[in-house]
Amino acid sequence: xxxxxxxxxxxxxxxxxxLGSHLCERLLDAGVEVDCVDNLLSGSMDNIAHLEGRQxxxxxxxxxxxxxxxxxxxxGPYDLVLHFACPASxxxxxxxxxxxxxxxxxxxxxxxxxxxxxxxxFLLASTSEVYGDPLVHPxxxxxxxxxxxxxxxxxxxxxxxxxxxxxxxxxxxxxxxxGIVRIFNTYGPRMxxxxxxxxxxxxxxxxxxxxxxxxxxxxxxxxxxxxxxxxDGVLRVAASQAVRPVNIGGGDEATVLDIARRVIxxxxxxxxxxxxxxxxxxxxxxxxDTTLARELLGWEPRVSWEEGIKRTIAHFSATPGPASPAPRx
Ligand SMILES: NC(=O)c1ccc[n+]([C@@H]2O[C@H](COP(=O)([O-])OP(=O)(O)OC[C@H]3O[C@@H](n4cnc5c(N)ncnc54)[C@H](O)[C@@H]3O)[C@@H](O)[C@H]2O)c1
Numbered sequence: 001x002x003x004x005x006x007x008x009x010x011x012x013x014x015x016x017x018x019l020g021s022h023l024c025e026r027l028l029d030a031g032v033e034v035d036c037v038d039n040l041l042s043g044s045m046d047n048i049a050h051l052e053g054r055q056x057x058x059x060x061x062x063x064x065x066x067x068x069x070x071x072x073x074x075x076g077p078y079d080l081v082l083h084f085a086c087p088a089s090x091x092x093x094x095x096x097x098x099x100x101x102x103x104x105x106x107x108x109x110x111x112x113x114x115x116x117x118x119x120x121x122f123l124l125a126s127t128s129e130v131y132g133d134p135l136v137h138p139x140x141x142x143x144x145x146x147x148x149x150x151x152x153x154x155x156x157x158x159x160x161x162x163x164x165x166x167x168x169x170x171x172x173x174x175x176x177x178x179g180i181v182r183i184f185n186t187y188g189p190r191m192x193x194x195x196x197x198x199x200x201x202x203x204x205x206x207x208x209x210x211x212x213x214x215x216x217x218x219x220x221x222x223x224x225x226x227x228x229x230x231x232d233g234v235l236r237v238a239a240s241q242a243v244r245p246v247n248i249g250g251g252d253e254a255t256v257l258d259i260a261r262r263v264i265x266x267x268x269x270x271x272x273x274x275x276x277x278x279x280x281x282x283x284x285x286x287x288x289d290t291t292l293a294r295e296l297l298g299w300e301p302r303v304s305w306e307e308g309i310k311r312t313i314a315h316f317s318a319t320p321g322p323a324s325p326a327p328r329x
Contacts, residue, residue: 005030006239007080007121012036013064013111014085016043018190019125019183021051022231023082028054035074038085039063041099042092047190065102070110077118080238083111084125086160090153090279091196097155104159105166112170112178122178123238124167128249128286129157130182138253138287141182141245151281164245171243181237184249184288188227188308189315199224199309202260203316206269216278218257223287225250226308229301236297249288250301266309 010027014020015036020043024034033056036048040061051057060073064085086103087093093100108124115122131139132147147157164180171178187199205212225233225248233248240246254262257273264271293299303311 005032007032009033009076009078010035010080010082011074011076011078011114012082012084013107014038014043014083014125016040016045016048016059017084017088018047018192019186019227019230019234020084021047021190022188022227023084023234024048024051024057026231026235028057032056032080034058035060035078037062037064037070037073041096042087042089042192042195044192064110065099065106067106067110067113070114074114076114078114078120079118081111081115081120081122082125082234082238083108083123086125087156088127089195089197090156091194093156094152100155101159104163108163108166112167112176115178116170116174116176121238122167122176123234124163124178124180125234126160126164126180126182126245127156128182128184128247128288129153130161130164132157133281133283134285137285138289139247140289141247141292148281152279153281177241177243179237179240179242180245181234182245182247183230183234184225184247184286185222186225186227186230188312190227191312193316198222198256198259199263199312200316202263203267203309203313206264206267206271207313207316209269209271211274212260212264212271213274213276214257214260215276215282217275218260219255220278220282221253221255221285221287222259223250223253224259224305224308225301226303226311229303233293233297233299236293236299240297242296246293246296247288247290248293248299249290251288251290252305253285253287262305263309266306267313
């Protein structure tokens with residue numbers, strides 16, 4: 001993001017979540033007033049407790065999928081709308097399938113309406129899940145994906161695909177300055193120990209000395225990105241005029257088994273590995289092509305895997321909790 005930030009006042013939906021809370025913080029640090037909107041479905045006030053009382057920060061407990069409440073709560077005017085509200089971990093969206101579809105459809109429409117009212121830049125948090133279980137590697141933005149529309153993950157994948165279509169239609173018919181960022185697996189402090197995603201699960205299990213649960217034989221791959229890098233990429237996409245999707249994600253593709261081994265080693269743990277059933281439709285390979293982000297925005301991940309995991313281990317060491325159930329991402 002350029003300094004000073006090119007915005008005066010922003011709204012972050014899902015601002016009490018993992019990514020949203022980091023975005024709120026980074027915007028406040030750059031002198032931007034921030035309205036953080038969240039219904040606390042999967043987020044927590046703990047994530048933003050340190051922001052309460054900071055000048056320019058306001059929290060609204062509001063369901064962004066409810067049009068009346070959203071318009072009332074978000075008086076604005078804003079010059080930036082970041083739509084991040086949506087359950088994001090498989091455990092959360094499988095527990096809340098209808099709310100997930102509402103967040104992508106009604107929630108996105110309501111957030112777009114606010115941005116259109118104020119003539120604000122709009123950015124949708126989309127996901128690598130729009131590529132489904134990809135048949136093309138690495139995944140470029142012009143790949144259409146391989147999604148099962150009636151599988152267990154479809155509530156999330158199709159909700160985001162619909163949201164992307166909605167944003168594109170608004171940009172086309174209303175001339176809005178609306179962009180889409182496709183975020184790949186991100187990890188770091190403020191993830192929930194129980195959210196079922198691989199990194200917090202492995203870290204908590206390793207710290208507790210419990211068996212580290214790898215799904216399947218662990219040969220499926222993920223490309224992880226540390227939260228500071230993802231937030232930097234998101235804000236660069238926001239500050240650009242890009243109206244086509246932009247991938248933001250890590251370049252270090254690793255098997256889930258390797259990720260588990262690295263976490264155990266960095267935690268100095270003696271946890272054994274254990275292998276459990278792999279979830280249905282779990283993607284085989286995940287690797288972003290980030291050429292567009294590099295050429296358009298000068299963005300590249302900077303935090304090494306080792307450094308990011310060490311910071312994440314330090315976070316969970318300071319906020320201990322019981323190990324999570326098996327990872328599903
Ligand atoms: N973390 C990742 O690796 C990742 C990857 C791809 C995309 N994303 C996207 O980024 C966004 C944030 O993900 P996250 O990892 O921080 O998840 P998260 O669950 O920590 O955050 C989502 C936040 O949205 C809130 N929310 C959900 N529905 C809402 C609604 N109807 N109204 C208001 N608030 C609502 C939740 O309470 C939570 O605070 C999501 O849109 C997700 O799809 C995240």
